[in-house]
Amino acid sequence: MKQQASPELKAWIIAQAQAGCRPEDVLKAMMDRGWQEDVAVAAMEESLAEHLKQQQAALAAQGLAPGQLPVGDKPLPGPLLEGSPSRIWAHDKHVDVLLTLQLPRVVVFGNFLSEQECEEMKRLAEVRLARSETVVNETGGSEVNEARTSDGMFFERGEHEVCARIEKRIEALLRWPVSHGEGLQVLRYRPGAEYKPHYDYFDPAQPGAKTILARGGQRVGTLVMYLNSPEKGGSTTFPDVGLEVAPVRGNAVFFSYDRPDPATRTLHGGAPVLEGEKWVATKWLREGVFV
Template sequence: METRLHTKVTPDWHRWIGEALAAGHPPAELLATMKENRFDERAARDAIADAVFGSAVPVASPAATTAAAFTSRLAEGHVLHAGDRDIRVLVRVSRPTIALLDNVLDADECFMLRELARTRLARSQVVNPGTGVGVVQDIRTSEGANFGRGETELIARIDARAAAVMGMDGEHGEGLQAMRYGVGAEYVPHFDFFPPDDPGSEPHLRHGGQRVSTLIMYLDDVEAGGETIFPRIDFSYVPRRGQALYFEYTAPDGSLDPLSLHGGAPVLAGEKWILTKWMRENAFAG
């Protein structure tokens, strides 16, 4: 008879995760060990992500302490008017604030963005929590390409459309980032905000303040795998070309929301291409 998987991570295992990470063992190695010990993969990923990125944390910037700052910036209704096109809202989730959007990009735009990104792909990085420097780690195994705001006519058009969808001035936006995930590539569950208690967050928070929202645009269908997952609310989205996921990170009490933990499941066949836009609470000049 098959043994049931462990869905609860005990304090002893949490302590082991922390000690293993401190000793320099990569998260992928920890995940493999926990799976060998009959842990449910989602529970193991969640526990490792907690240790790597932290959990619920207070809002970092005094500029984001008013009630207005915690009102969703996404417009109401089933259709969002985004300048050059109307975008349909297919699904809404109240906490964390999530919306599945259709008709964000057309097929030609998706193709051109993929081809433009191919010319500058490099291994994706994550922020070192101690130094703030971008580093390559096994928790993120994609390739990425960064674009300056408005650097081409196409990029300028997508920048403006994304800002309209996200309900913020374009000056608050970071540059677009394209990412390609080949077979086996993934991004373990993580937060998009900068944990205020991490010393490495300080240089990022100096330029534009905290991140407040994300728009992930999907540049192609994925043959198998590659779902965008929110493990703490058991939400999973299968990428579809031209669609997008929008989400915010603020809980009703004003704290940065631990339910916004999300990740990219491993690609099992084909490729996964996404284009991401992050918004800051203040104008971003970085």
């Protein structure tokens, strides 16, 4: 007699997925309990498909589109991917959709920046580059840290015409107000430079969190735009899911996180640059108006 997945088992499978457990670990746990592999796989697929349908129905009831997930009673930034489009119109140009992933929520875009925009951003940023700093959760300030060996700088929102144009494109593509984002940050990684795996959200349990969050609430999304293509190395890595995004000039990678928790599986880093330089522009999106 074929084994059937009970409601309790389906609920358990969904709970493991929401906790960030790897599918192979869930499968092994089921097989250890006596489930045949093909039946266990079918049960996982059925459970997740039913859960996805329920989520989509719930989003529709809230007036949200696929790709917009609630943070409490608020949506997350994200592109409109209903119908799995290969291209999206974003304010002033078409942007290609190259890859999508559900957990973590990752979307890779092609043709996001033009060659001219990449060069202009590099030129404007170069004269203000300094050793990059990381946030100090204990105080809410920042410091130079050996985990981050790039040079960087921040633009004010709309500081230059090219910044304003890119910010409007981000607003249209990710359906998130320009006011709810930090200024564009440009980073240059020389050979050997890297950014070790980390999370972009702020840990609310840290003493400095109150100061950081007062400026616009929690970070809820990140867009990394590649301003050049290094000769070798420099991928954006997501270690929890074994994903590497190649740094190709004009492309961008977006990921969102609905809560400040490792279960979002948004641990990511910048792999060491092995040959040449790597230039990126990063946009962090906040829950509220960033001041």
